[in-house]
Amino acid sequence: MPNSAPLSGLKVLDFSQFLAGPYASLRLADLGADVIKVERAGTGDLSRYLYVSDVQIDGESTIFHAINRGKRSISADLRKEEDRARIWALIEEADVVIQNFRPGVIERLGFGHEAVRARKPSIVYGSISGYGTGNDWEALPGQDLLAQARSGIMWLSGGAADGPVALGLPVADILAGAALAQGLLALLVRRGLTGEGGLVETSLIEAVCDLQFELLTTHFNDGGRAPQRPGNFPAHAYLAAPYGVYRTADGYVAIAMNSLDKLAACLSLDAPFSGLDPFRHRDAIKAELATHLETRSTDHWIAIFVAADIWAAPVLDWKGLVESGVLQSLDMLGEIDRGGHGMRSLRSPLRIDGARASADTPAPYLGGPAPEWRRG
Numbered sequence: 001m002p003n004s005a006p007l008s009g010l011k012v013l014d015f016s017q018f019l020a021g022p023y024a025s026l027r028l029a030d031l032g033a034d035v036i037k038v039e040r041a042g043t044g045d046l047s048r049y050l051y052v053s054d055v056q057i058d059g060e061s062t063i064f065h066a067i068n069r070g071k072r073s074i075s076a077d078l079r080k081e082e083d084r085a086r087i088w089a090l091i092e093e094a095d096v097v098i099q100n101f102r103p104g105v106i107e108r109l110g111f112g113h114e115a116v117r118a119r120k121p122s123i124v125y126g127s128i129s130g131y132g133t134g135n136d137w138e139a140l141p142g143q144d145l146l147a148q149a150r151s152g153i154m155w156l157s158g159g160a161a162d163g164p165v166a167l168g169l170p171v172a173d174i175l176a177g178a179a180l181a182q183g184l185l186a187l188l189v190r191r192g193l194t195g196e197g198g199l200v201e202t203s204l205i206e207a208v209c210d211l212q213f214e215l216l217t218t219h220f221n222d223g224g225r226a227p228q229r230p231g232n233f234p235a236h237a238y239l240a241a242p243y244g245v246y247r248t249a250d251g252y253v254a255i256a257m258n259s260l261d262k263l264a265a266c267l268s269l270d271a272p273f274s275g276l277d278p279f280r281h282r283d284a285i286k287a288e289l290a291t292h293l294e295t296r297s298t299d300h301w302i303a304i305f306v307a308a309d310i311w312a313a314p315v316l317d318w319k320g321l322v323e324s325g326v327l328q329s330l331d332m333l334g335e336i337d338r339g340g341h342g343m344r345s346l347r348s349p350l351r352i353d354g355a356r357a358s359a360d361t362p363a364p365y366l367g368g369p370a371p372e373w374r375r376g
């Protein structure tokens with residue numbers, strides 16, 4: 001008999017839209033929470049349409065569907081009294097409220113933390129902004145690409161001679177959502193112990209700074225020196241050789257931290273690196289490695305590295321990842337059917353009690369049918 005989902009019975013009212021907030025509520029839905037999205041009457045969550053690419057489901061974005069699977073939707077004009085009353089009725093029974101509007105918006109709509117807490121002191125409330133409040137950036141649009149631009153991570157990425165490069169994925173959004181979910185769960189534990197509600201806040205900039213904690217730590221402690229933009233080669237602004245991504249005859253291999261002697265031995269290098277300091281001489285060492293590695297194929301090198309337990313990996317594209325069979329072995333690829341329209345979707349990254357904890361029901365139609373809370 002499988003155990004019940006850990007958050008079964010938890011009621012989450014989610015005012016959030018786009019990616020960051022909905023990612024937090026997806027994490028809770030995957031763990032069994034009942035998530036009701038509050039969507040603006042008429043338009044709904046703009047990501048239904050803004051993210052539309054050449055791959056759609058039922059005229060809407062597959063990304064919207066992936067991030068909102070397992071949830072339900074209520075459509076509301078929060079400026080209208082009858083809609084506000086419906087939302088308050090849901091809040092009376094909710095455990096968690098989530099929002100990610102620009103600072104001040106949810107307060108003007110009347111559902112800010114103070115207002116909700118006044119009616120429901122045990123509420124656990126989570127809020128994501130672009131840049132927090134009390135600073136010059138607070139009113140600016142909080143969007144992933146823009147947060148990457150302001151955080152240093154875009155400046156850091158790219159080759160030494162290139163301009164900055166955006167990470168090709170919404171790291172600020174996803175990490176802010178994941179951090180918010182972690183905070184909400186901590187507050188739910190506290191509420192279980194003490195009965196107290198609470199407020200957890202994060203922002204895109206906090207999340208994407210946290211992602212850089214390693215490099216920022218070095219930066220803070222070396223007098224603010226700006227490292228050269230590292231690009232792929234070397235791949236890490238501060239680490240010693242051989243850390244980096246190297247071209248092979250037919251692709252690329254990534255090589256992490258390894259003993260230089262061990263690496264030189266397994267590569268049968270003519271001029272091993274003895275006597276060279278892996279940090280001070282890293283450019284010379286990497287240049288030597290690069291010359292050697294580009295002579296043979298990725299498969300050739302990976303076979304040698306695996307046999308010698310060198311920390312290295314081929315650089316795969318998504319096809320290579322899928323063909324590895326690892327996602328399938330982990331049961332992480334899902335199929336969602338929405339009224340006869342099927343799509344494939346990534347399932348949750350968590351396994352609980354030995355089974356994938358993933359909410360695999362389809363994302364909701366805008367506003368309907370109007371949901372009641374599920375009983376736990």
Ligand SMILES: CC(C)(COP(=O)(O)OP(=O)(O)OC[C@H]1O[C@@H](n2cnc3c(N)ncnc32)[C@H](O)[C@@H]1OP(=O)(O)O)[C@@H](O)C(=O)NCCC(=O)NCCSC(=O)C(=O)O
Pocket residue numbers: 017018019020021038039040041076077078079100101102103105108109128129130140141142143144145170173204
């Ligand atoms: C993403 C945003 C830039 C979008 O900005 P805006 O388009 O200006 O939207 P806002 O959130 O500020 O809300 C705009 C107005 O909509 C009104 N509004 C919203 N919902 C409702 C409903 N249901 N009914 C009536 N009115 C509503 C709200 O009162 C505001 O009006 P007024 O009160 O009159 O102003 C911002 O929401 C933001 O900075 N959010 C914080 C960071 C964040 O999580 N961003 C999304 C990351 S995802 C991402 O980056 C990505 O997907 O890519």
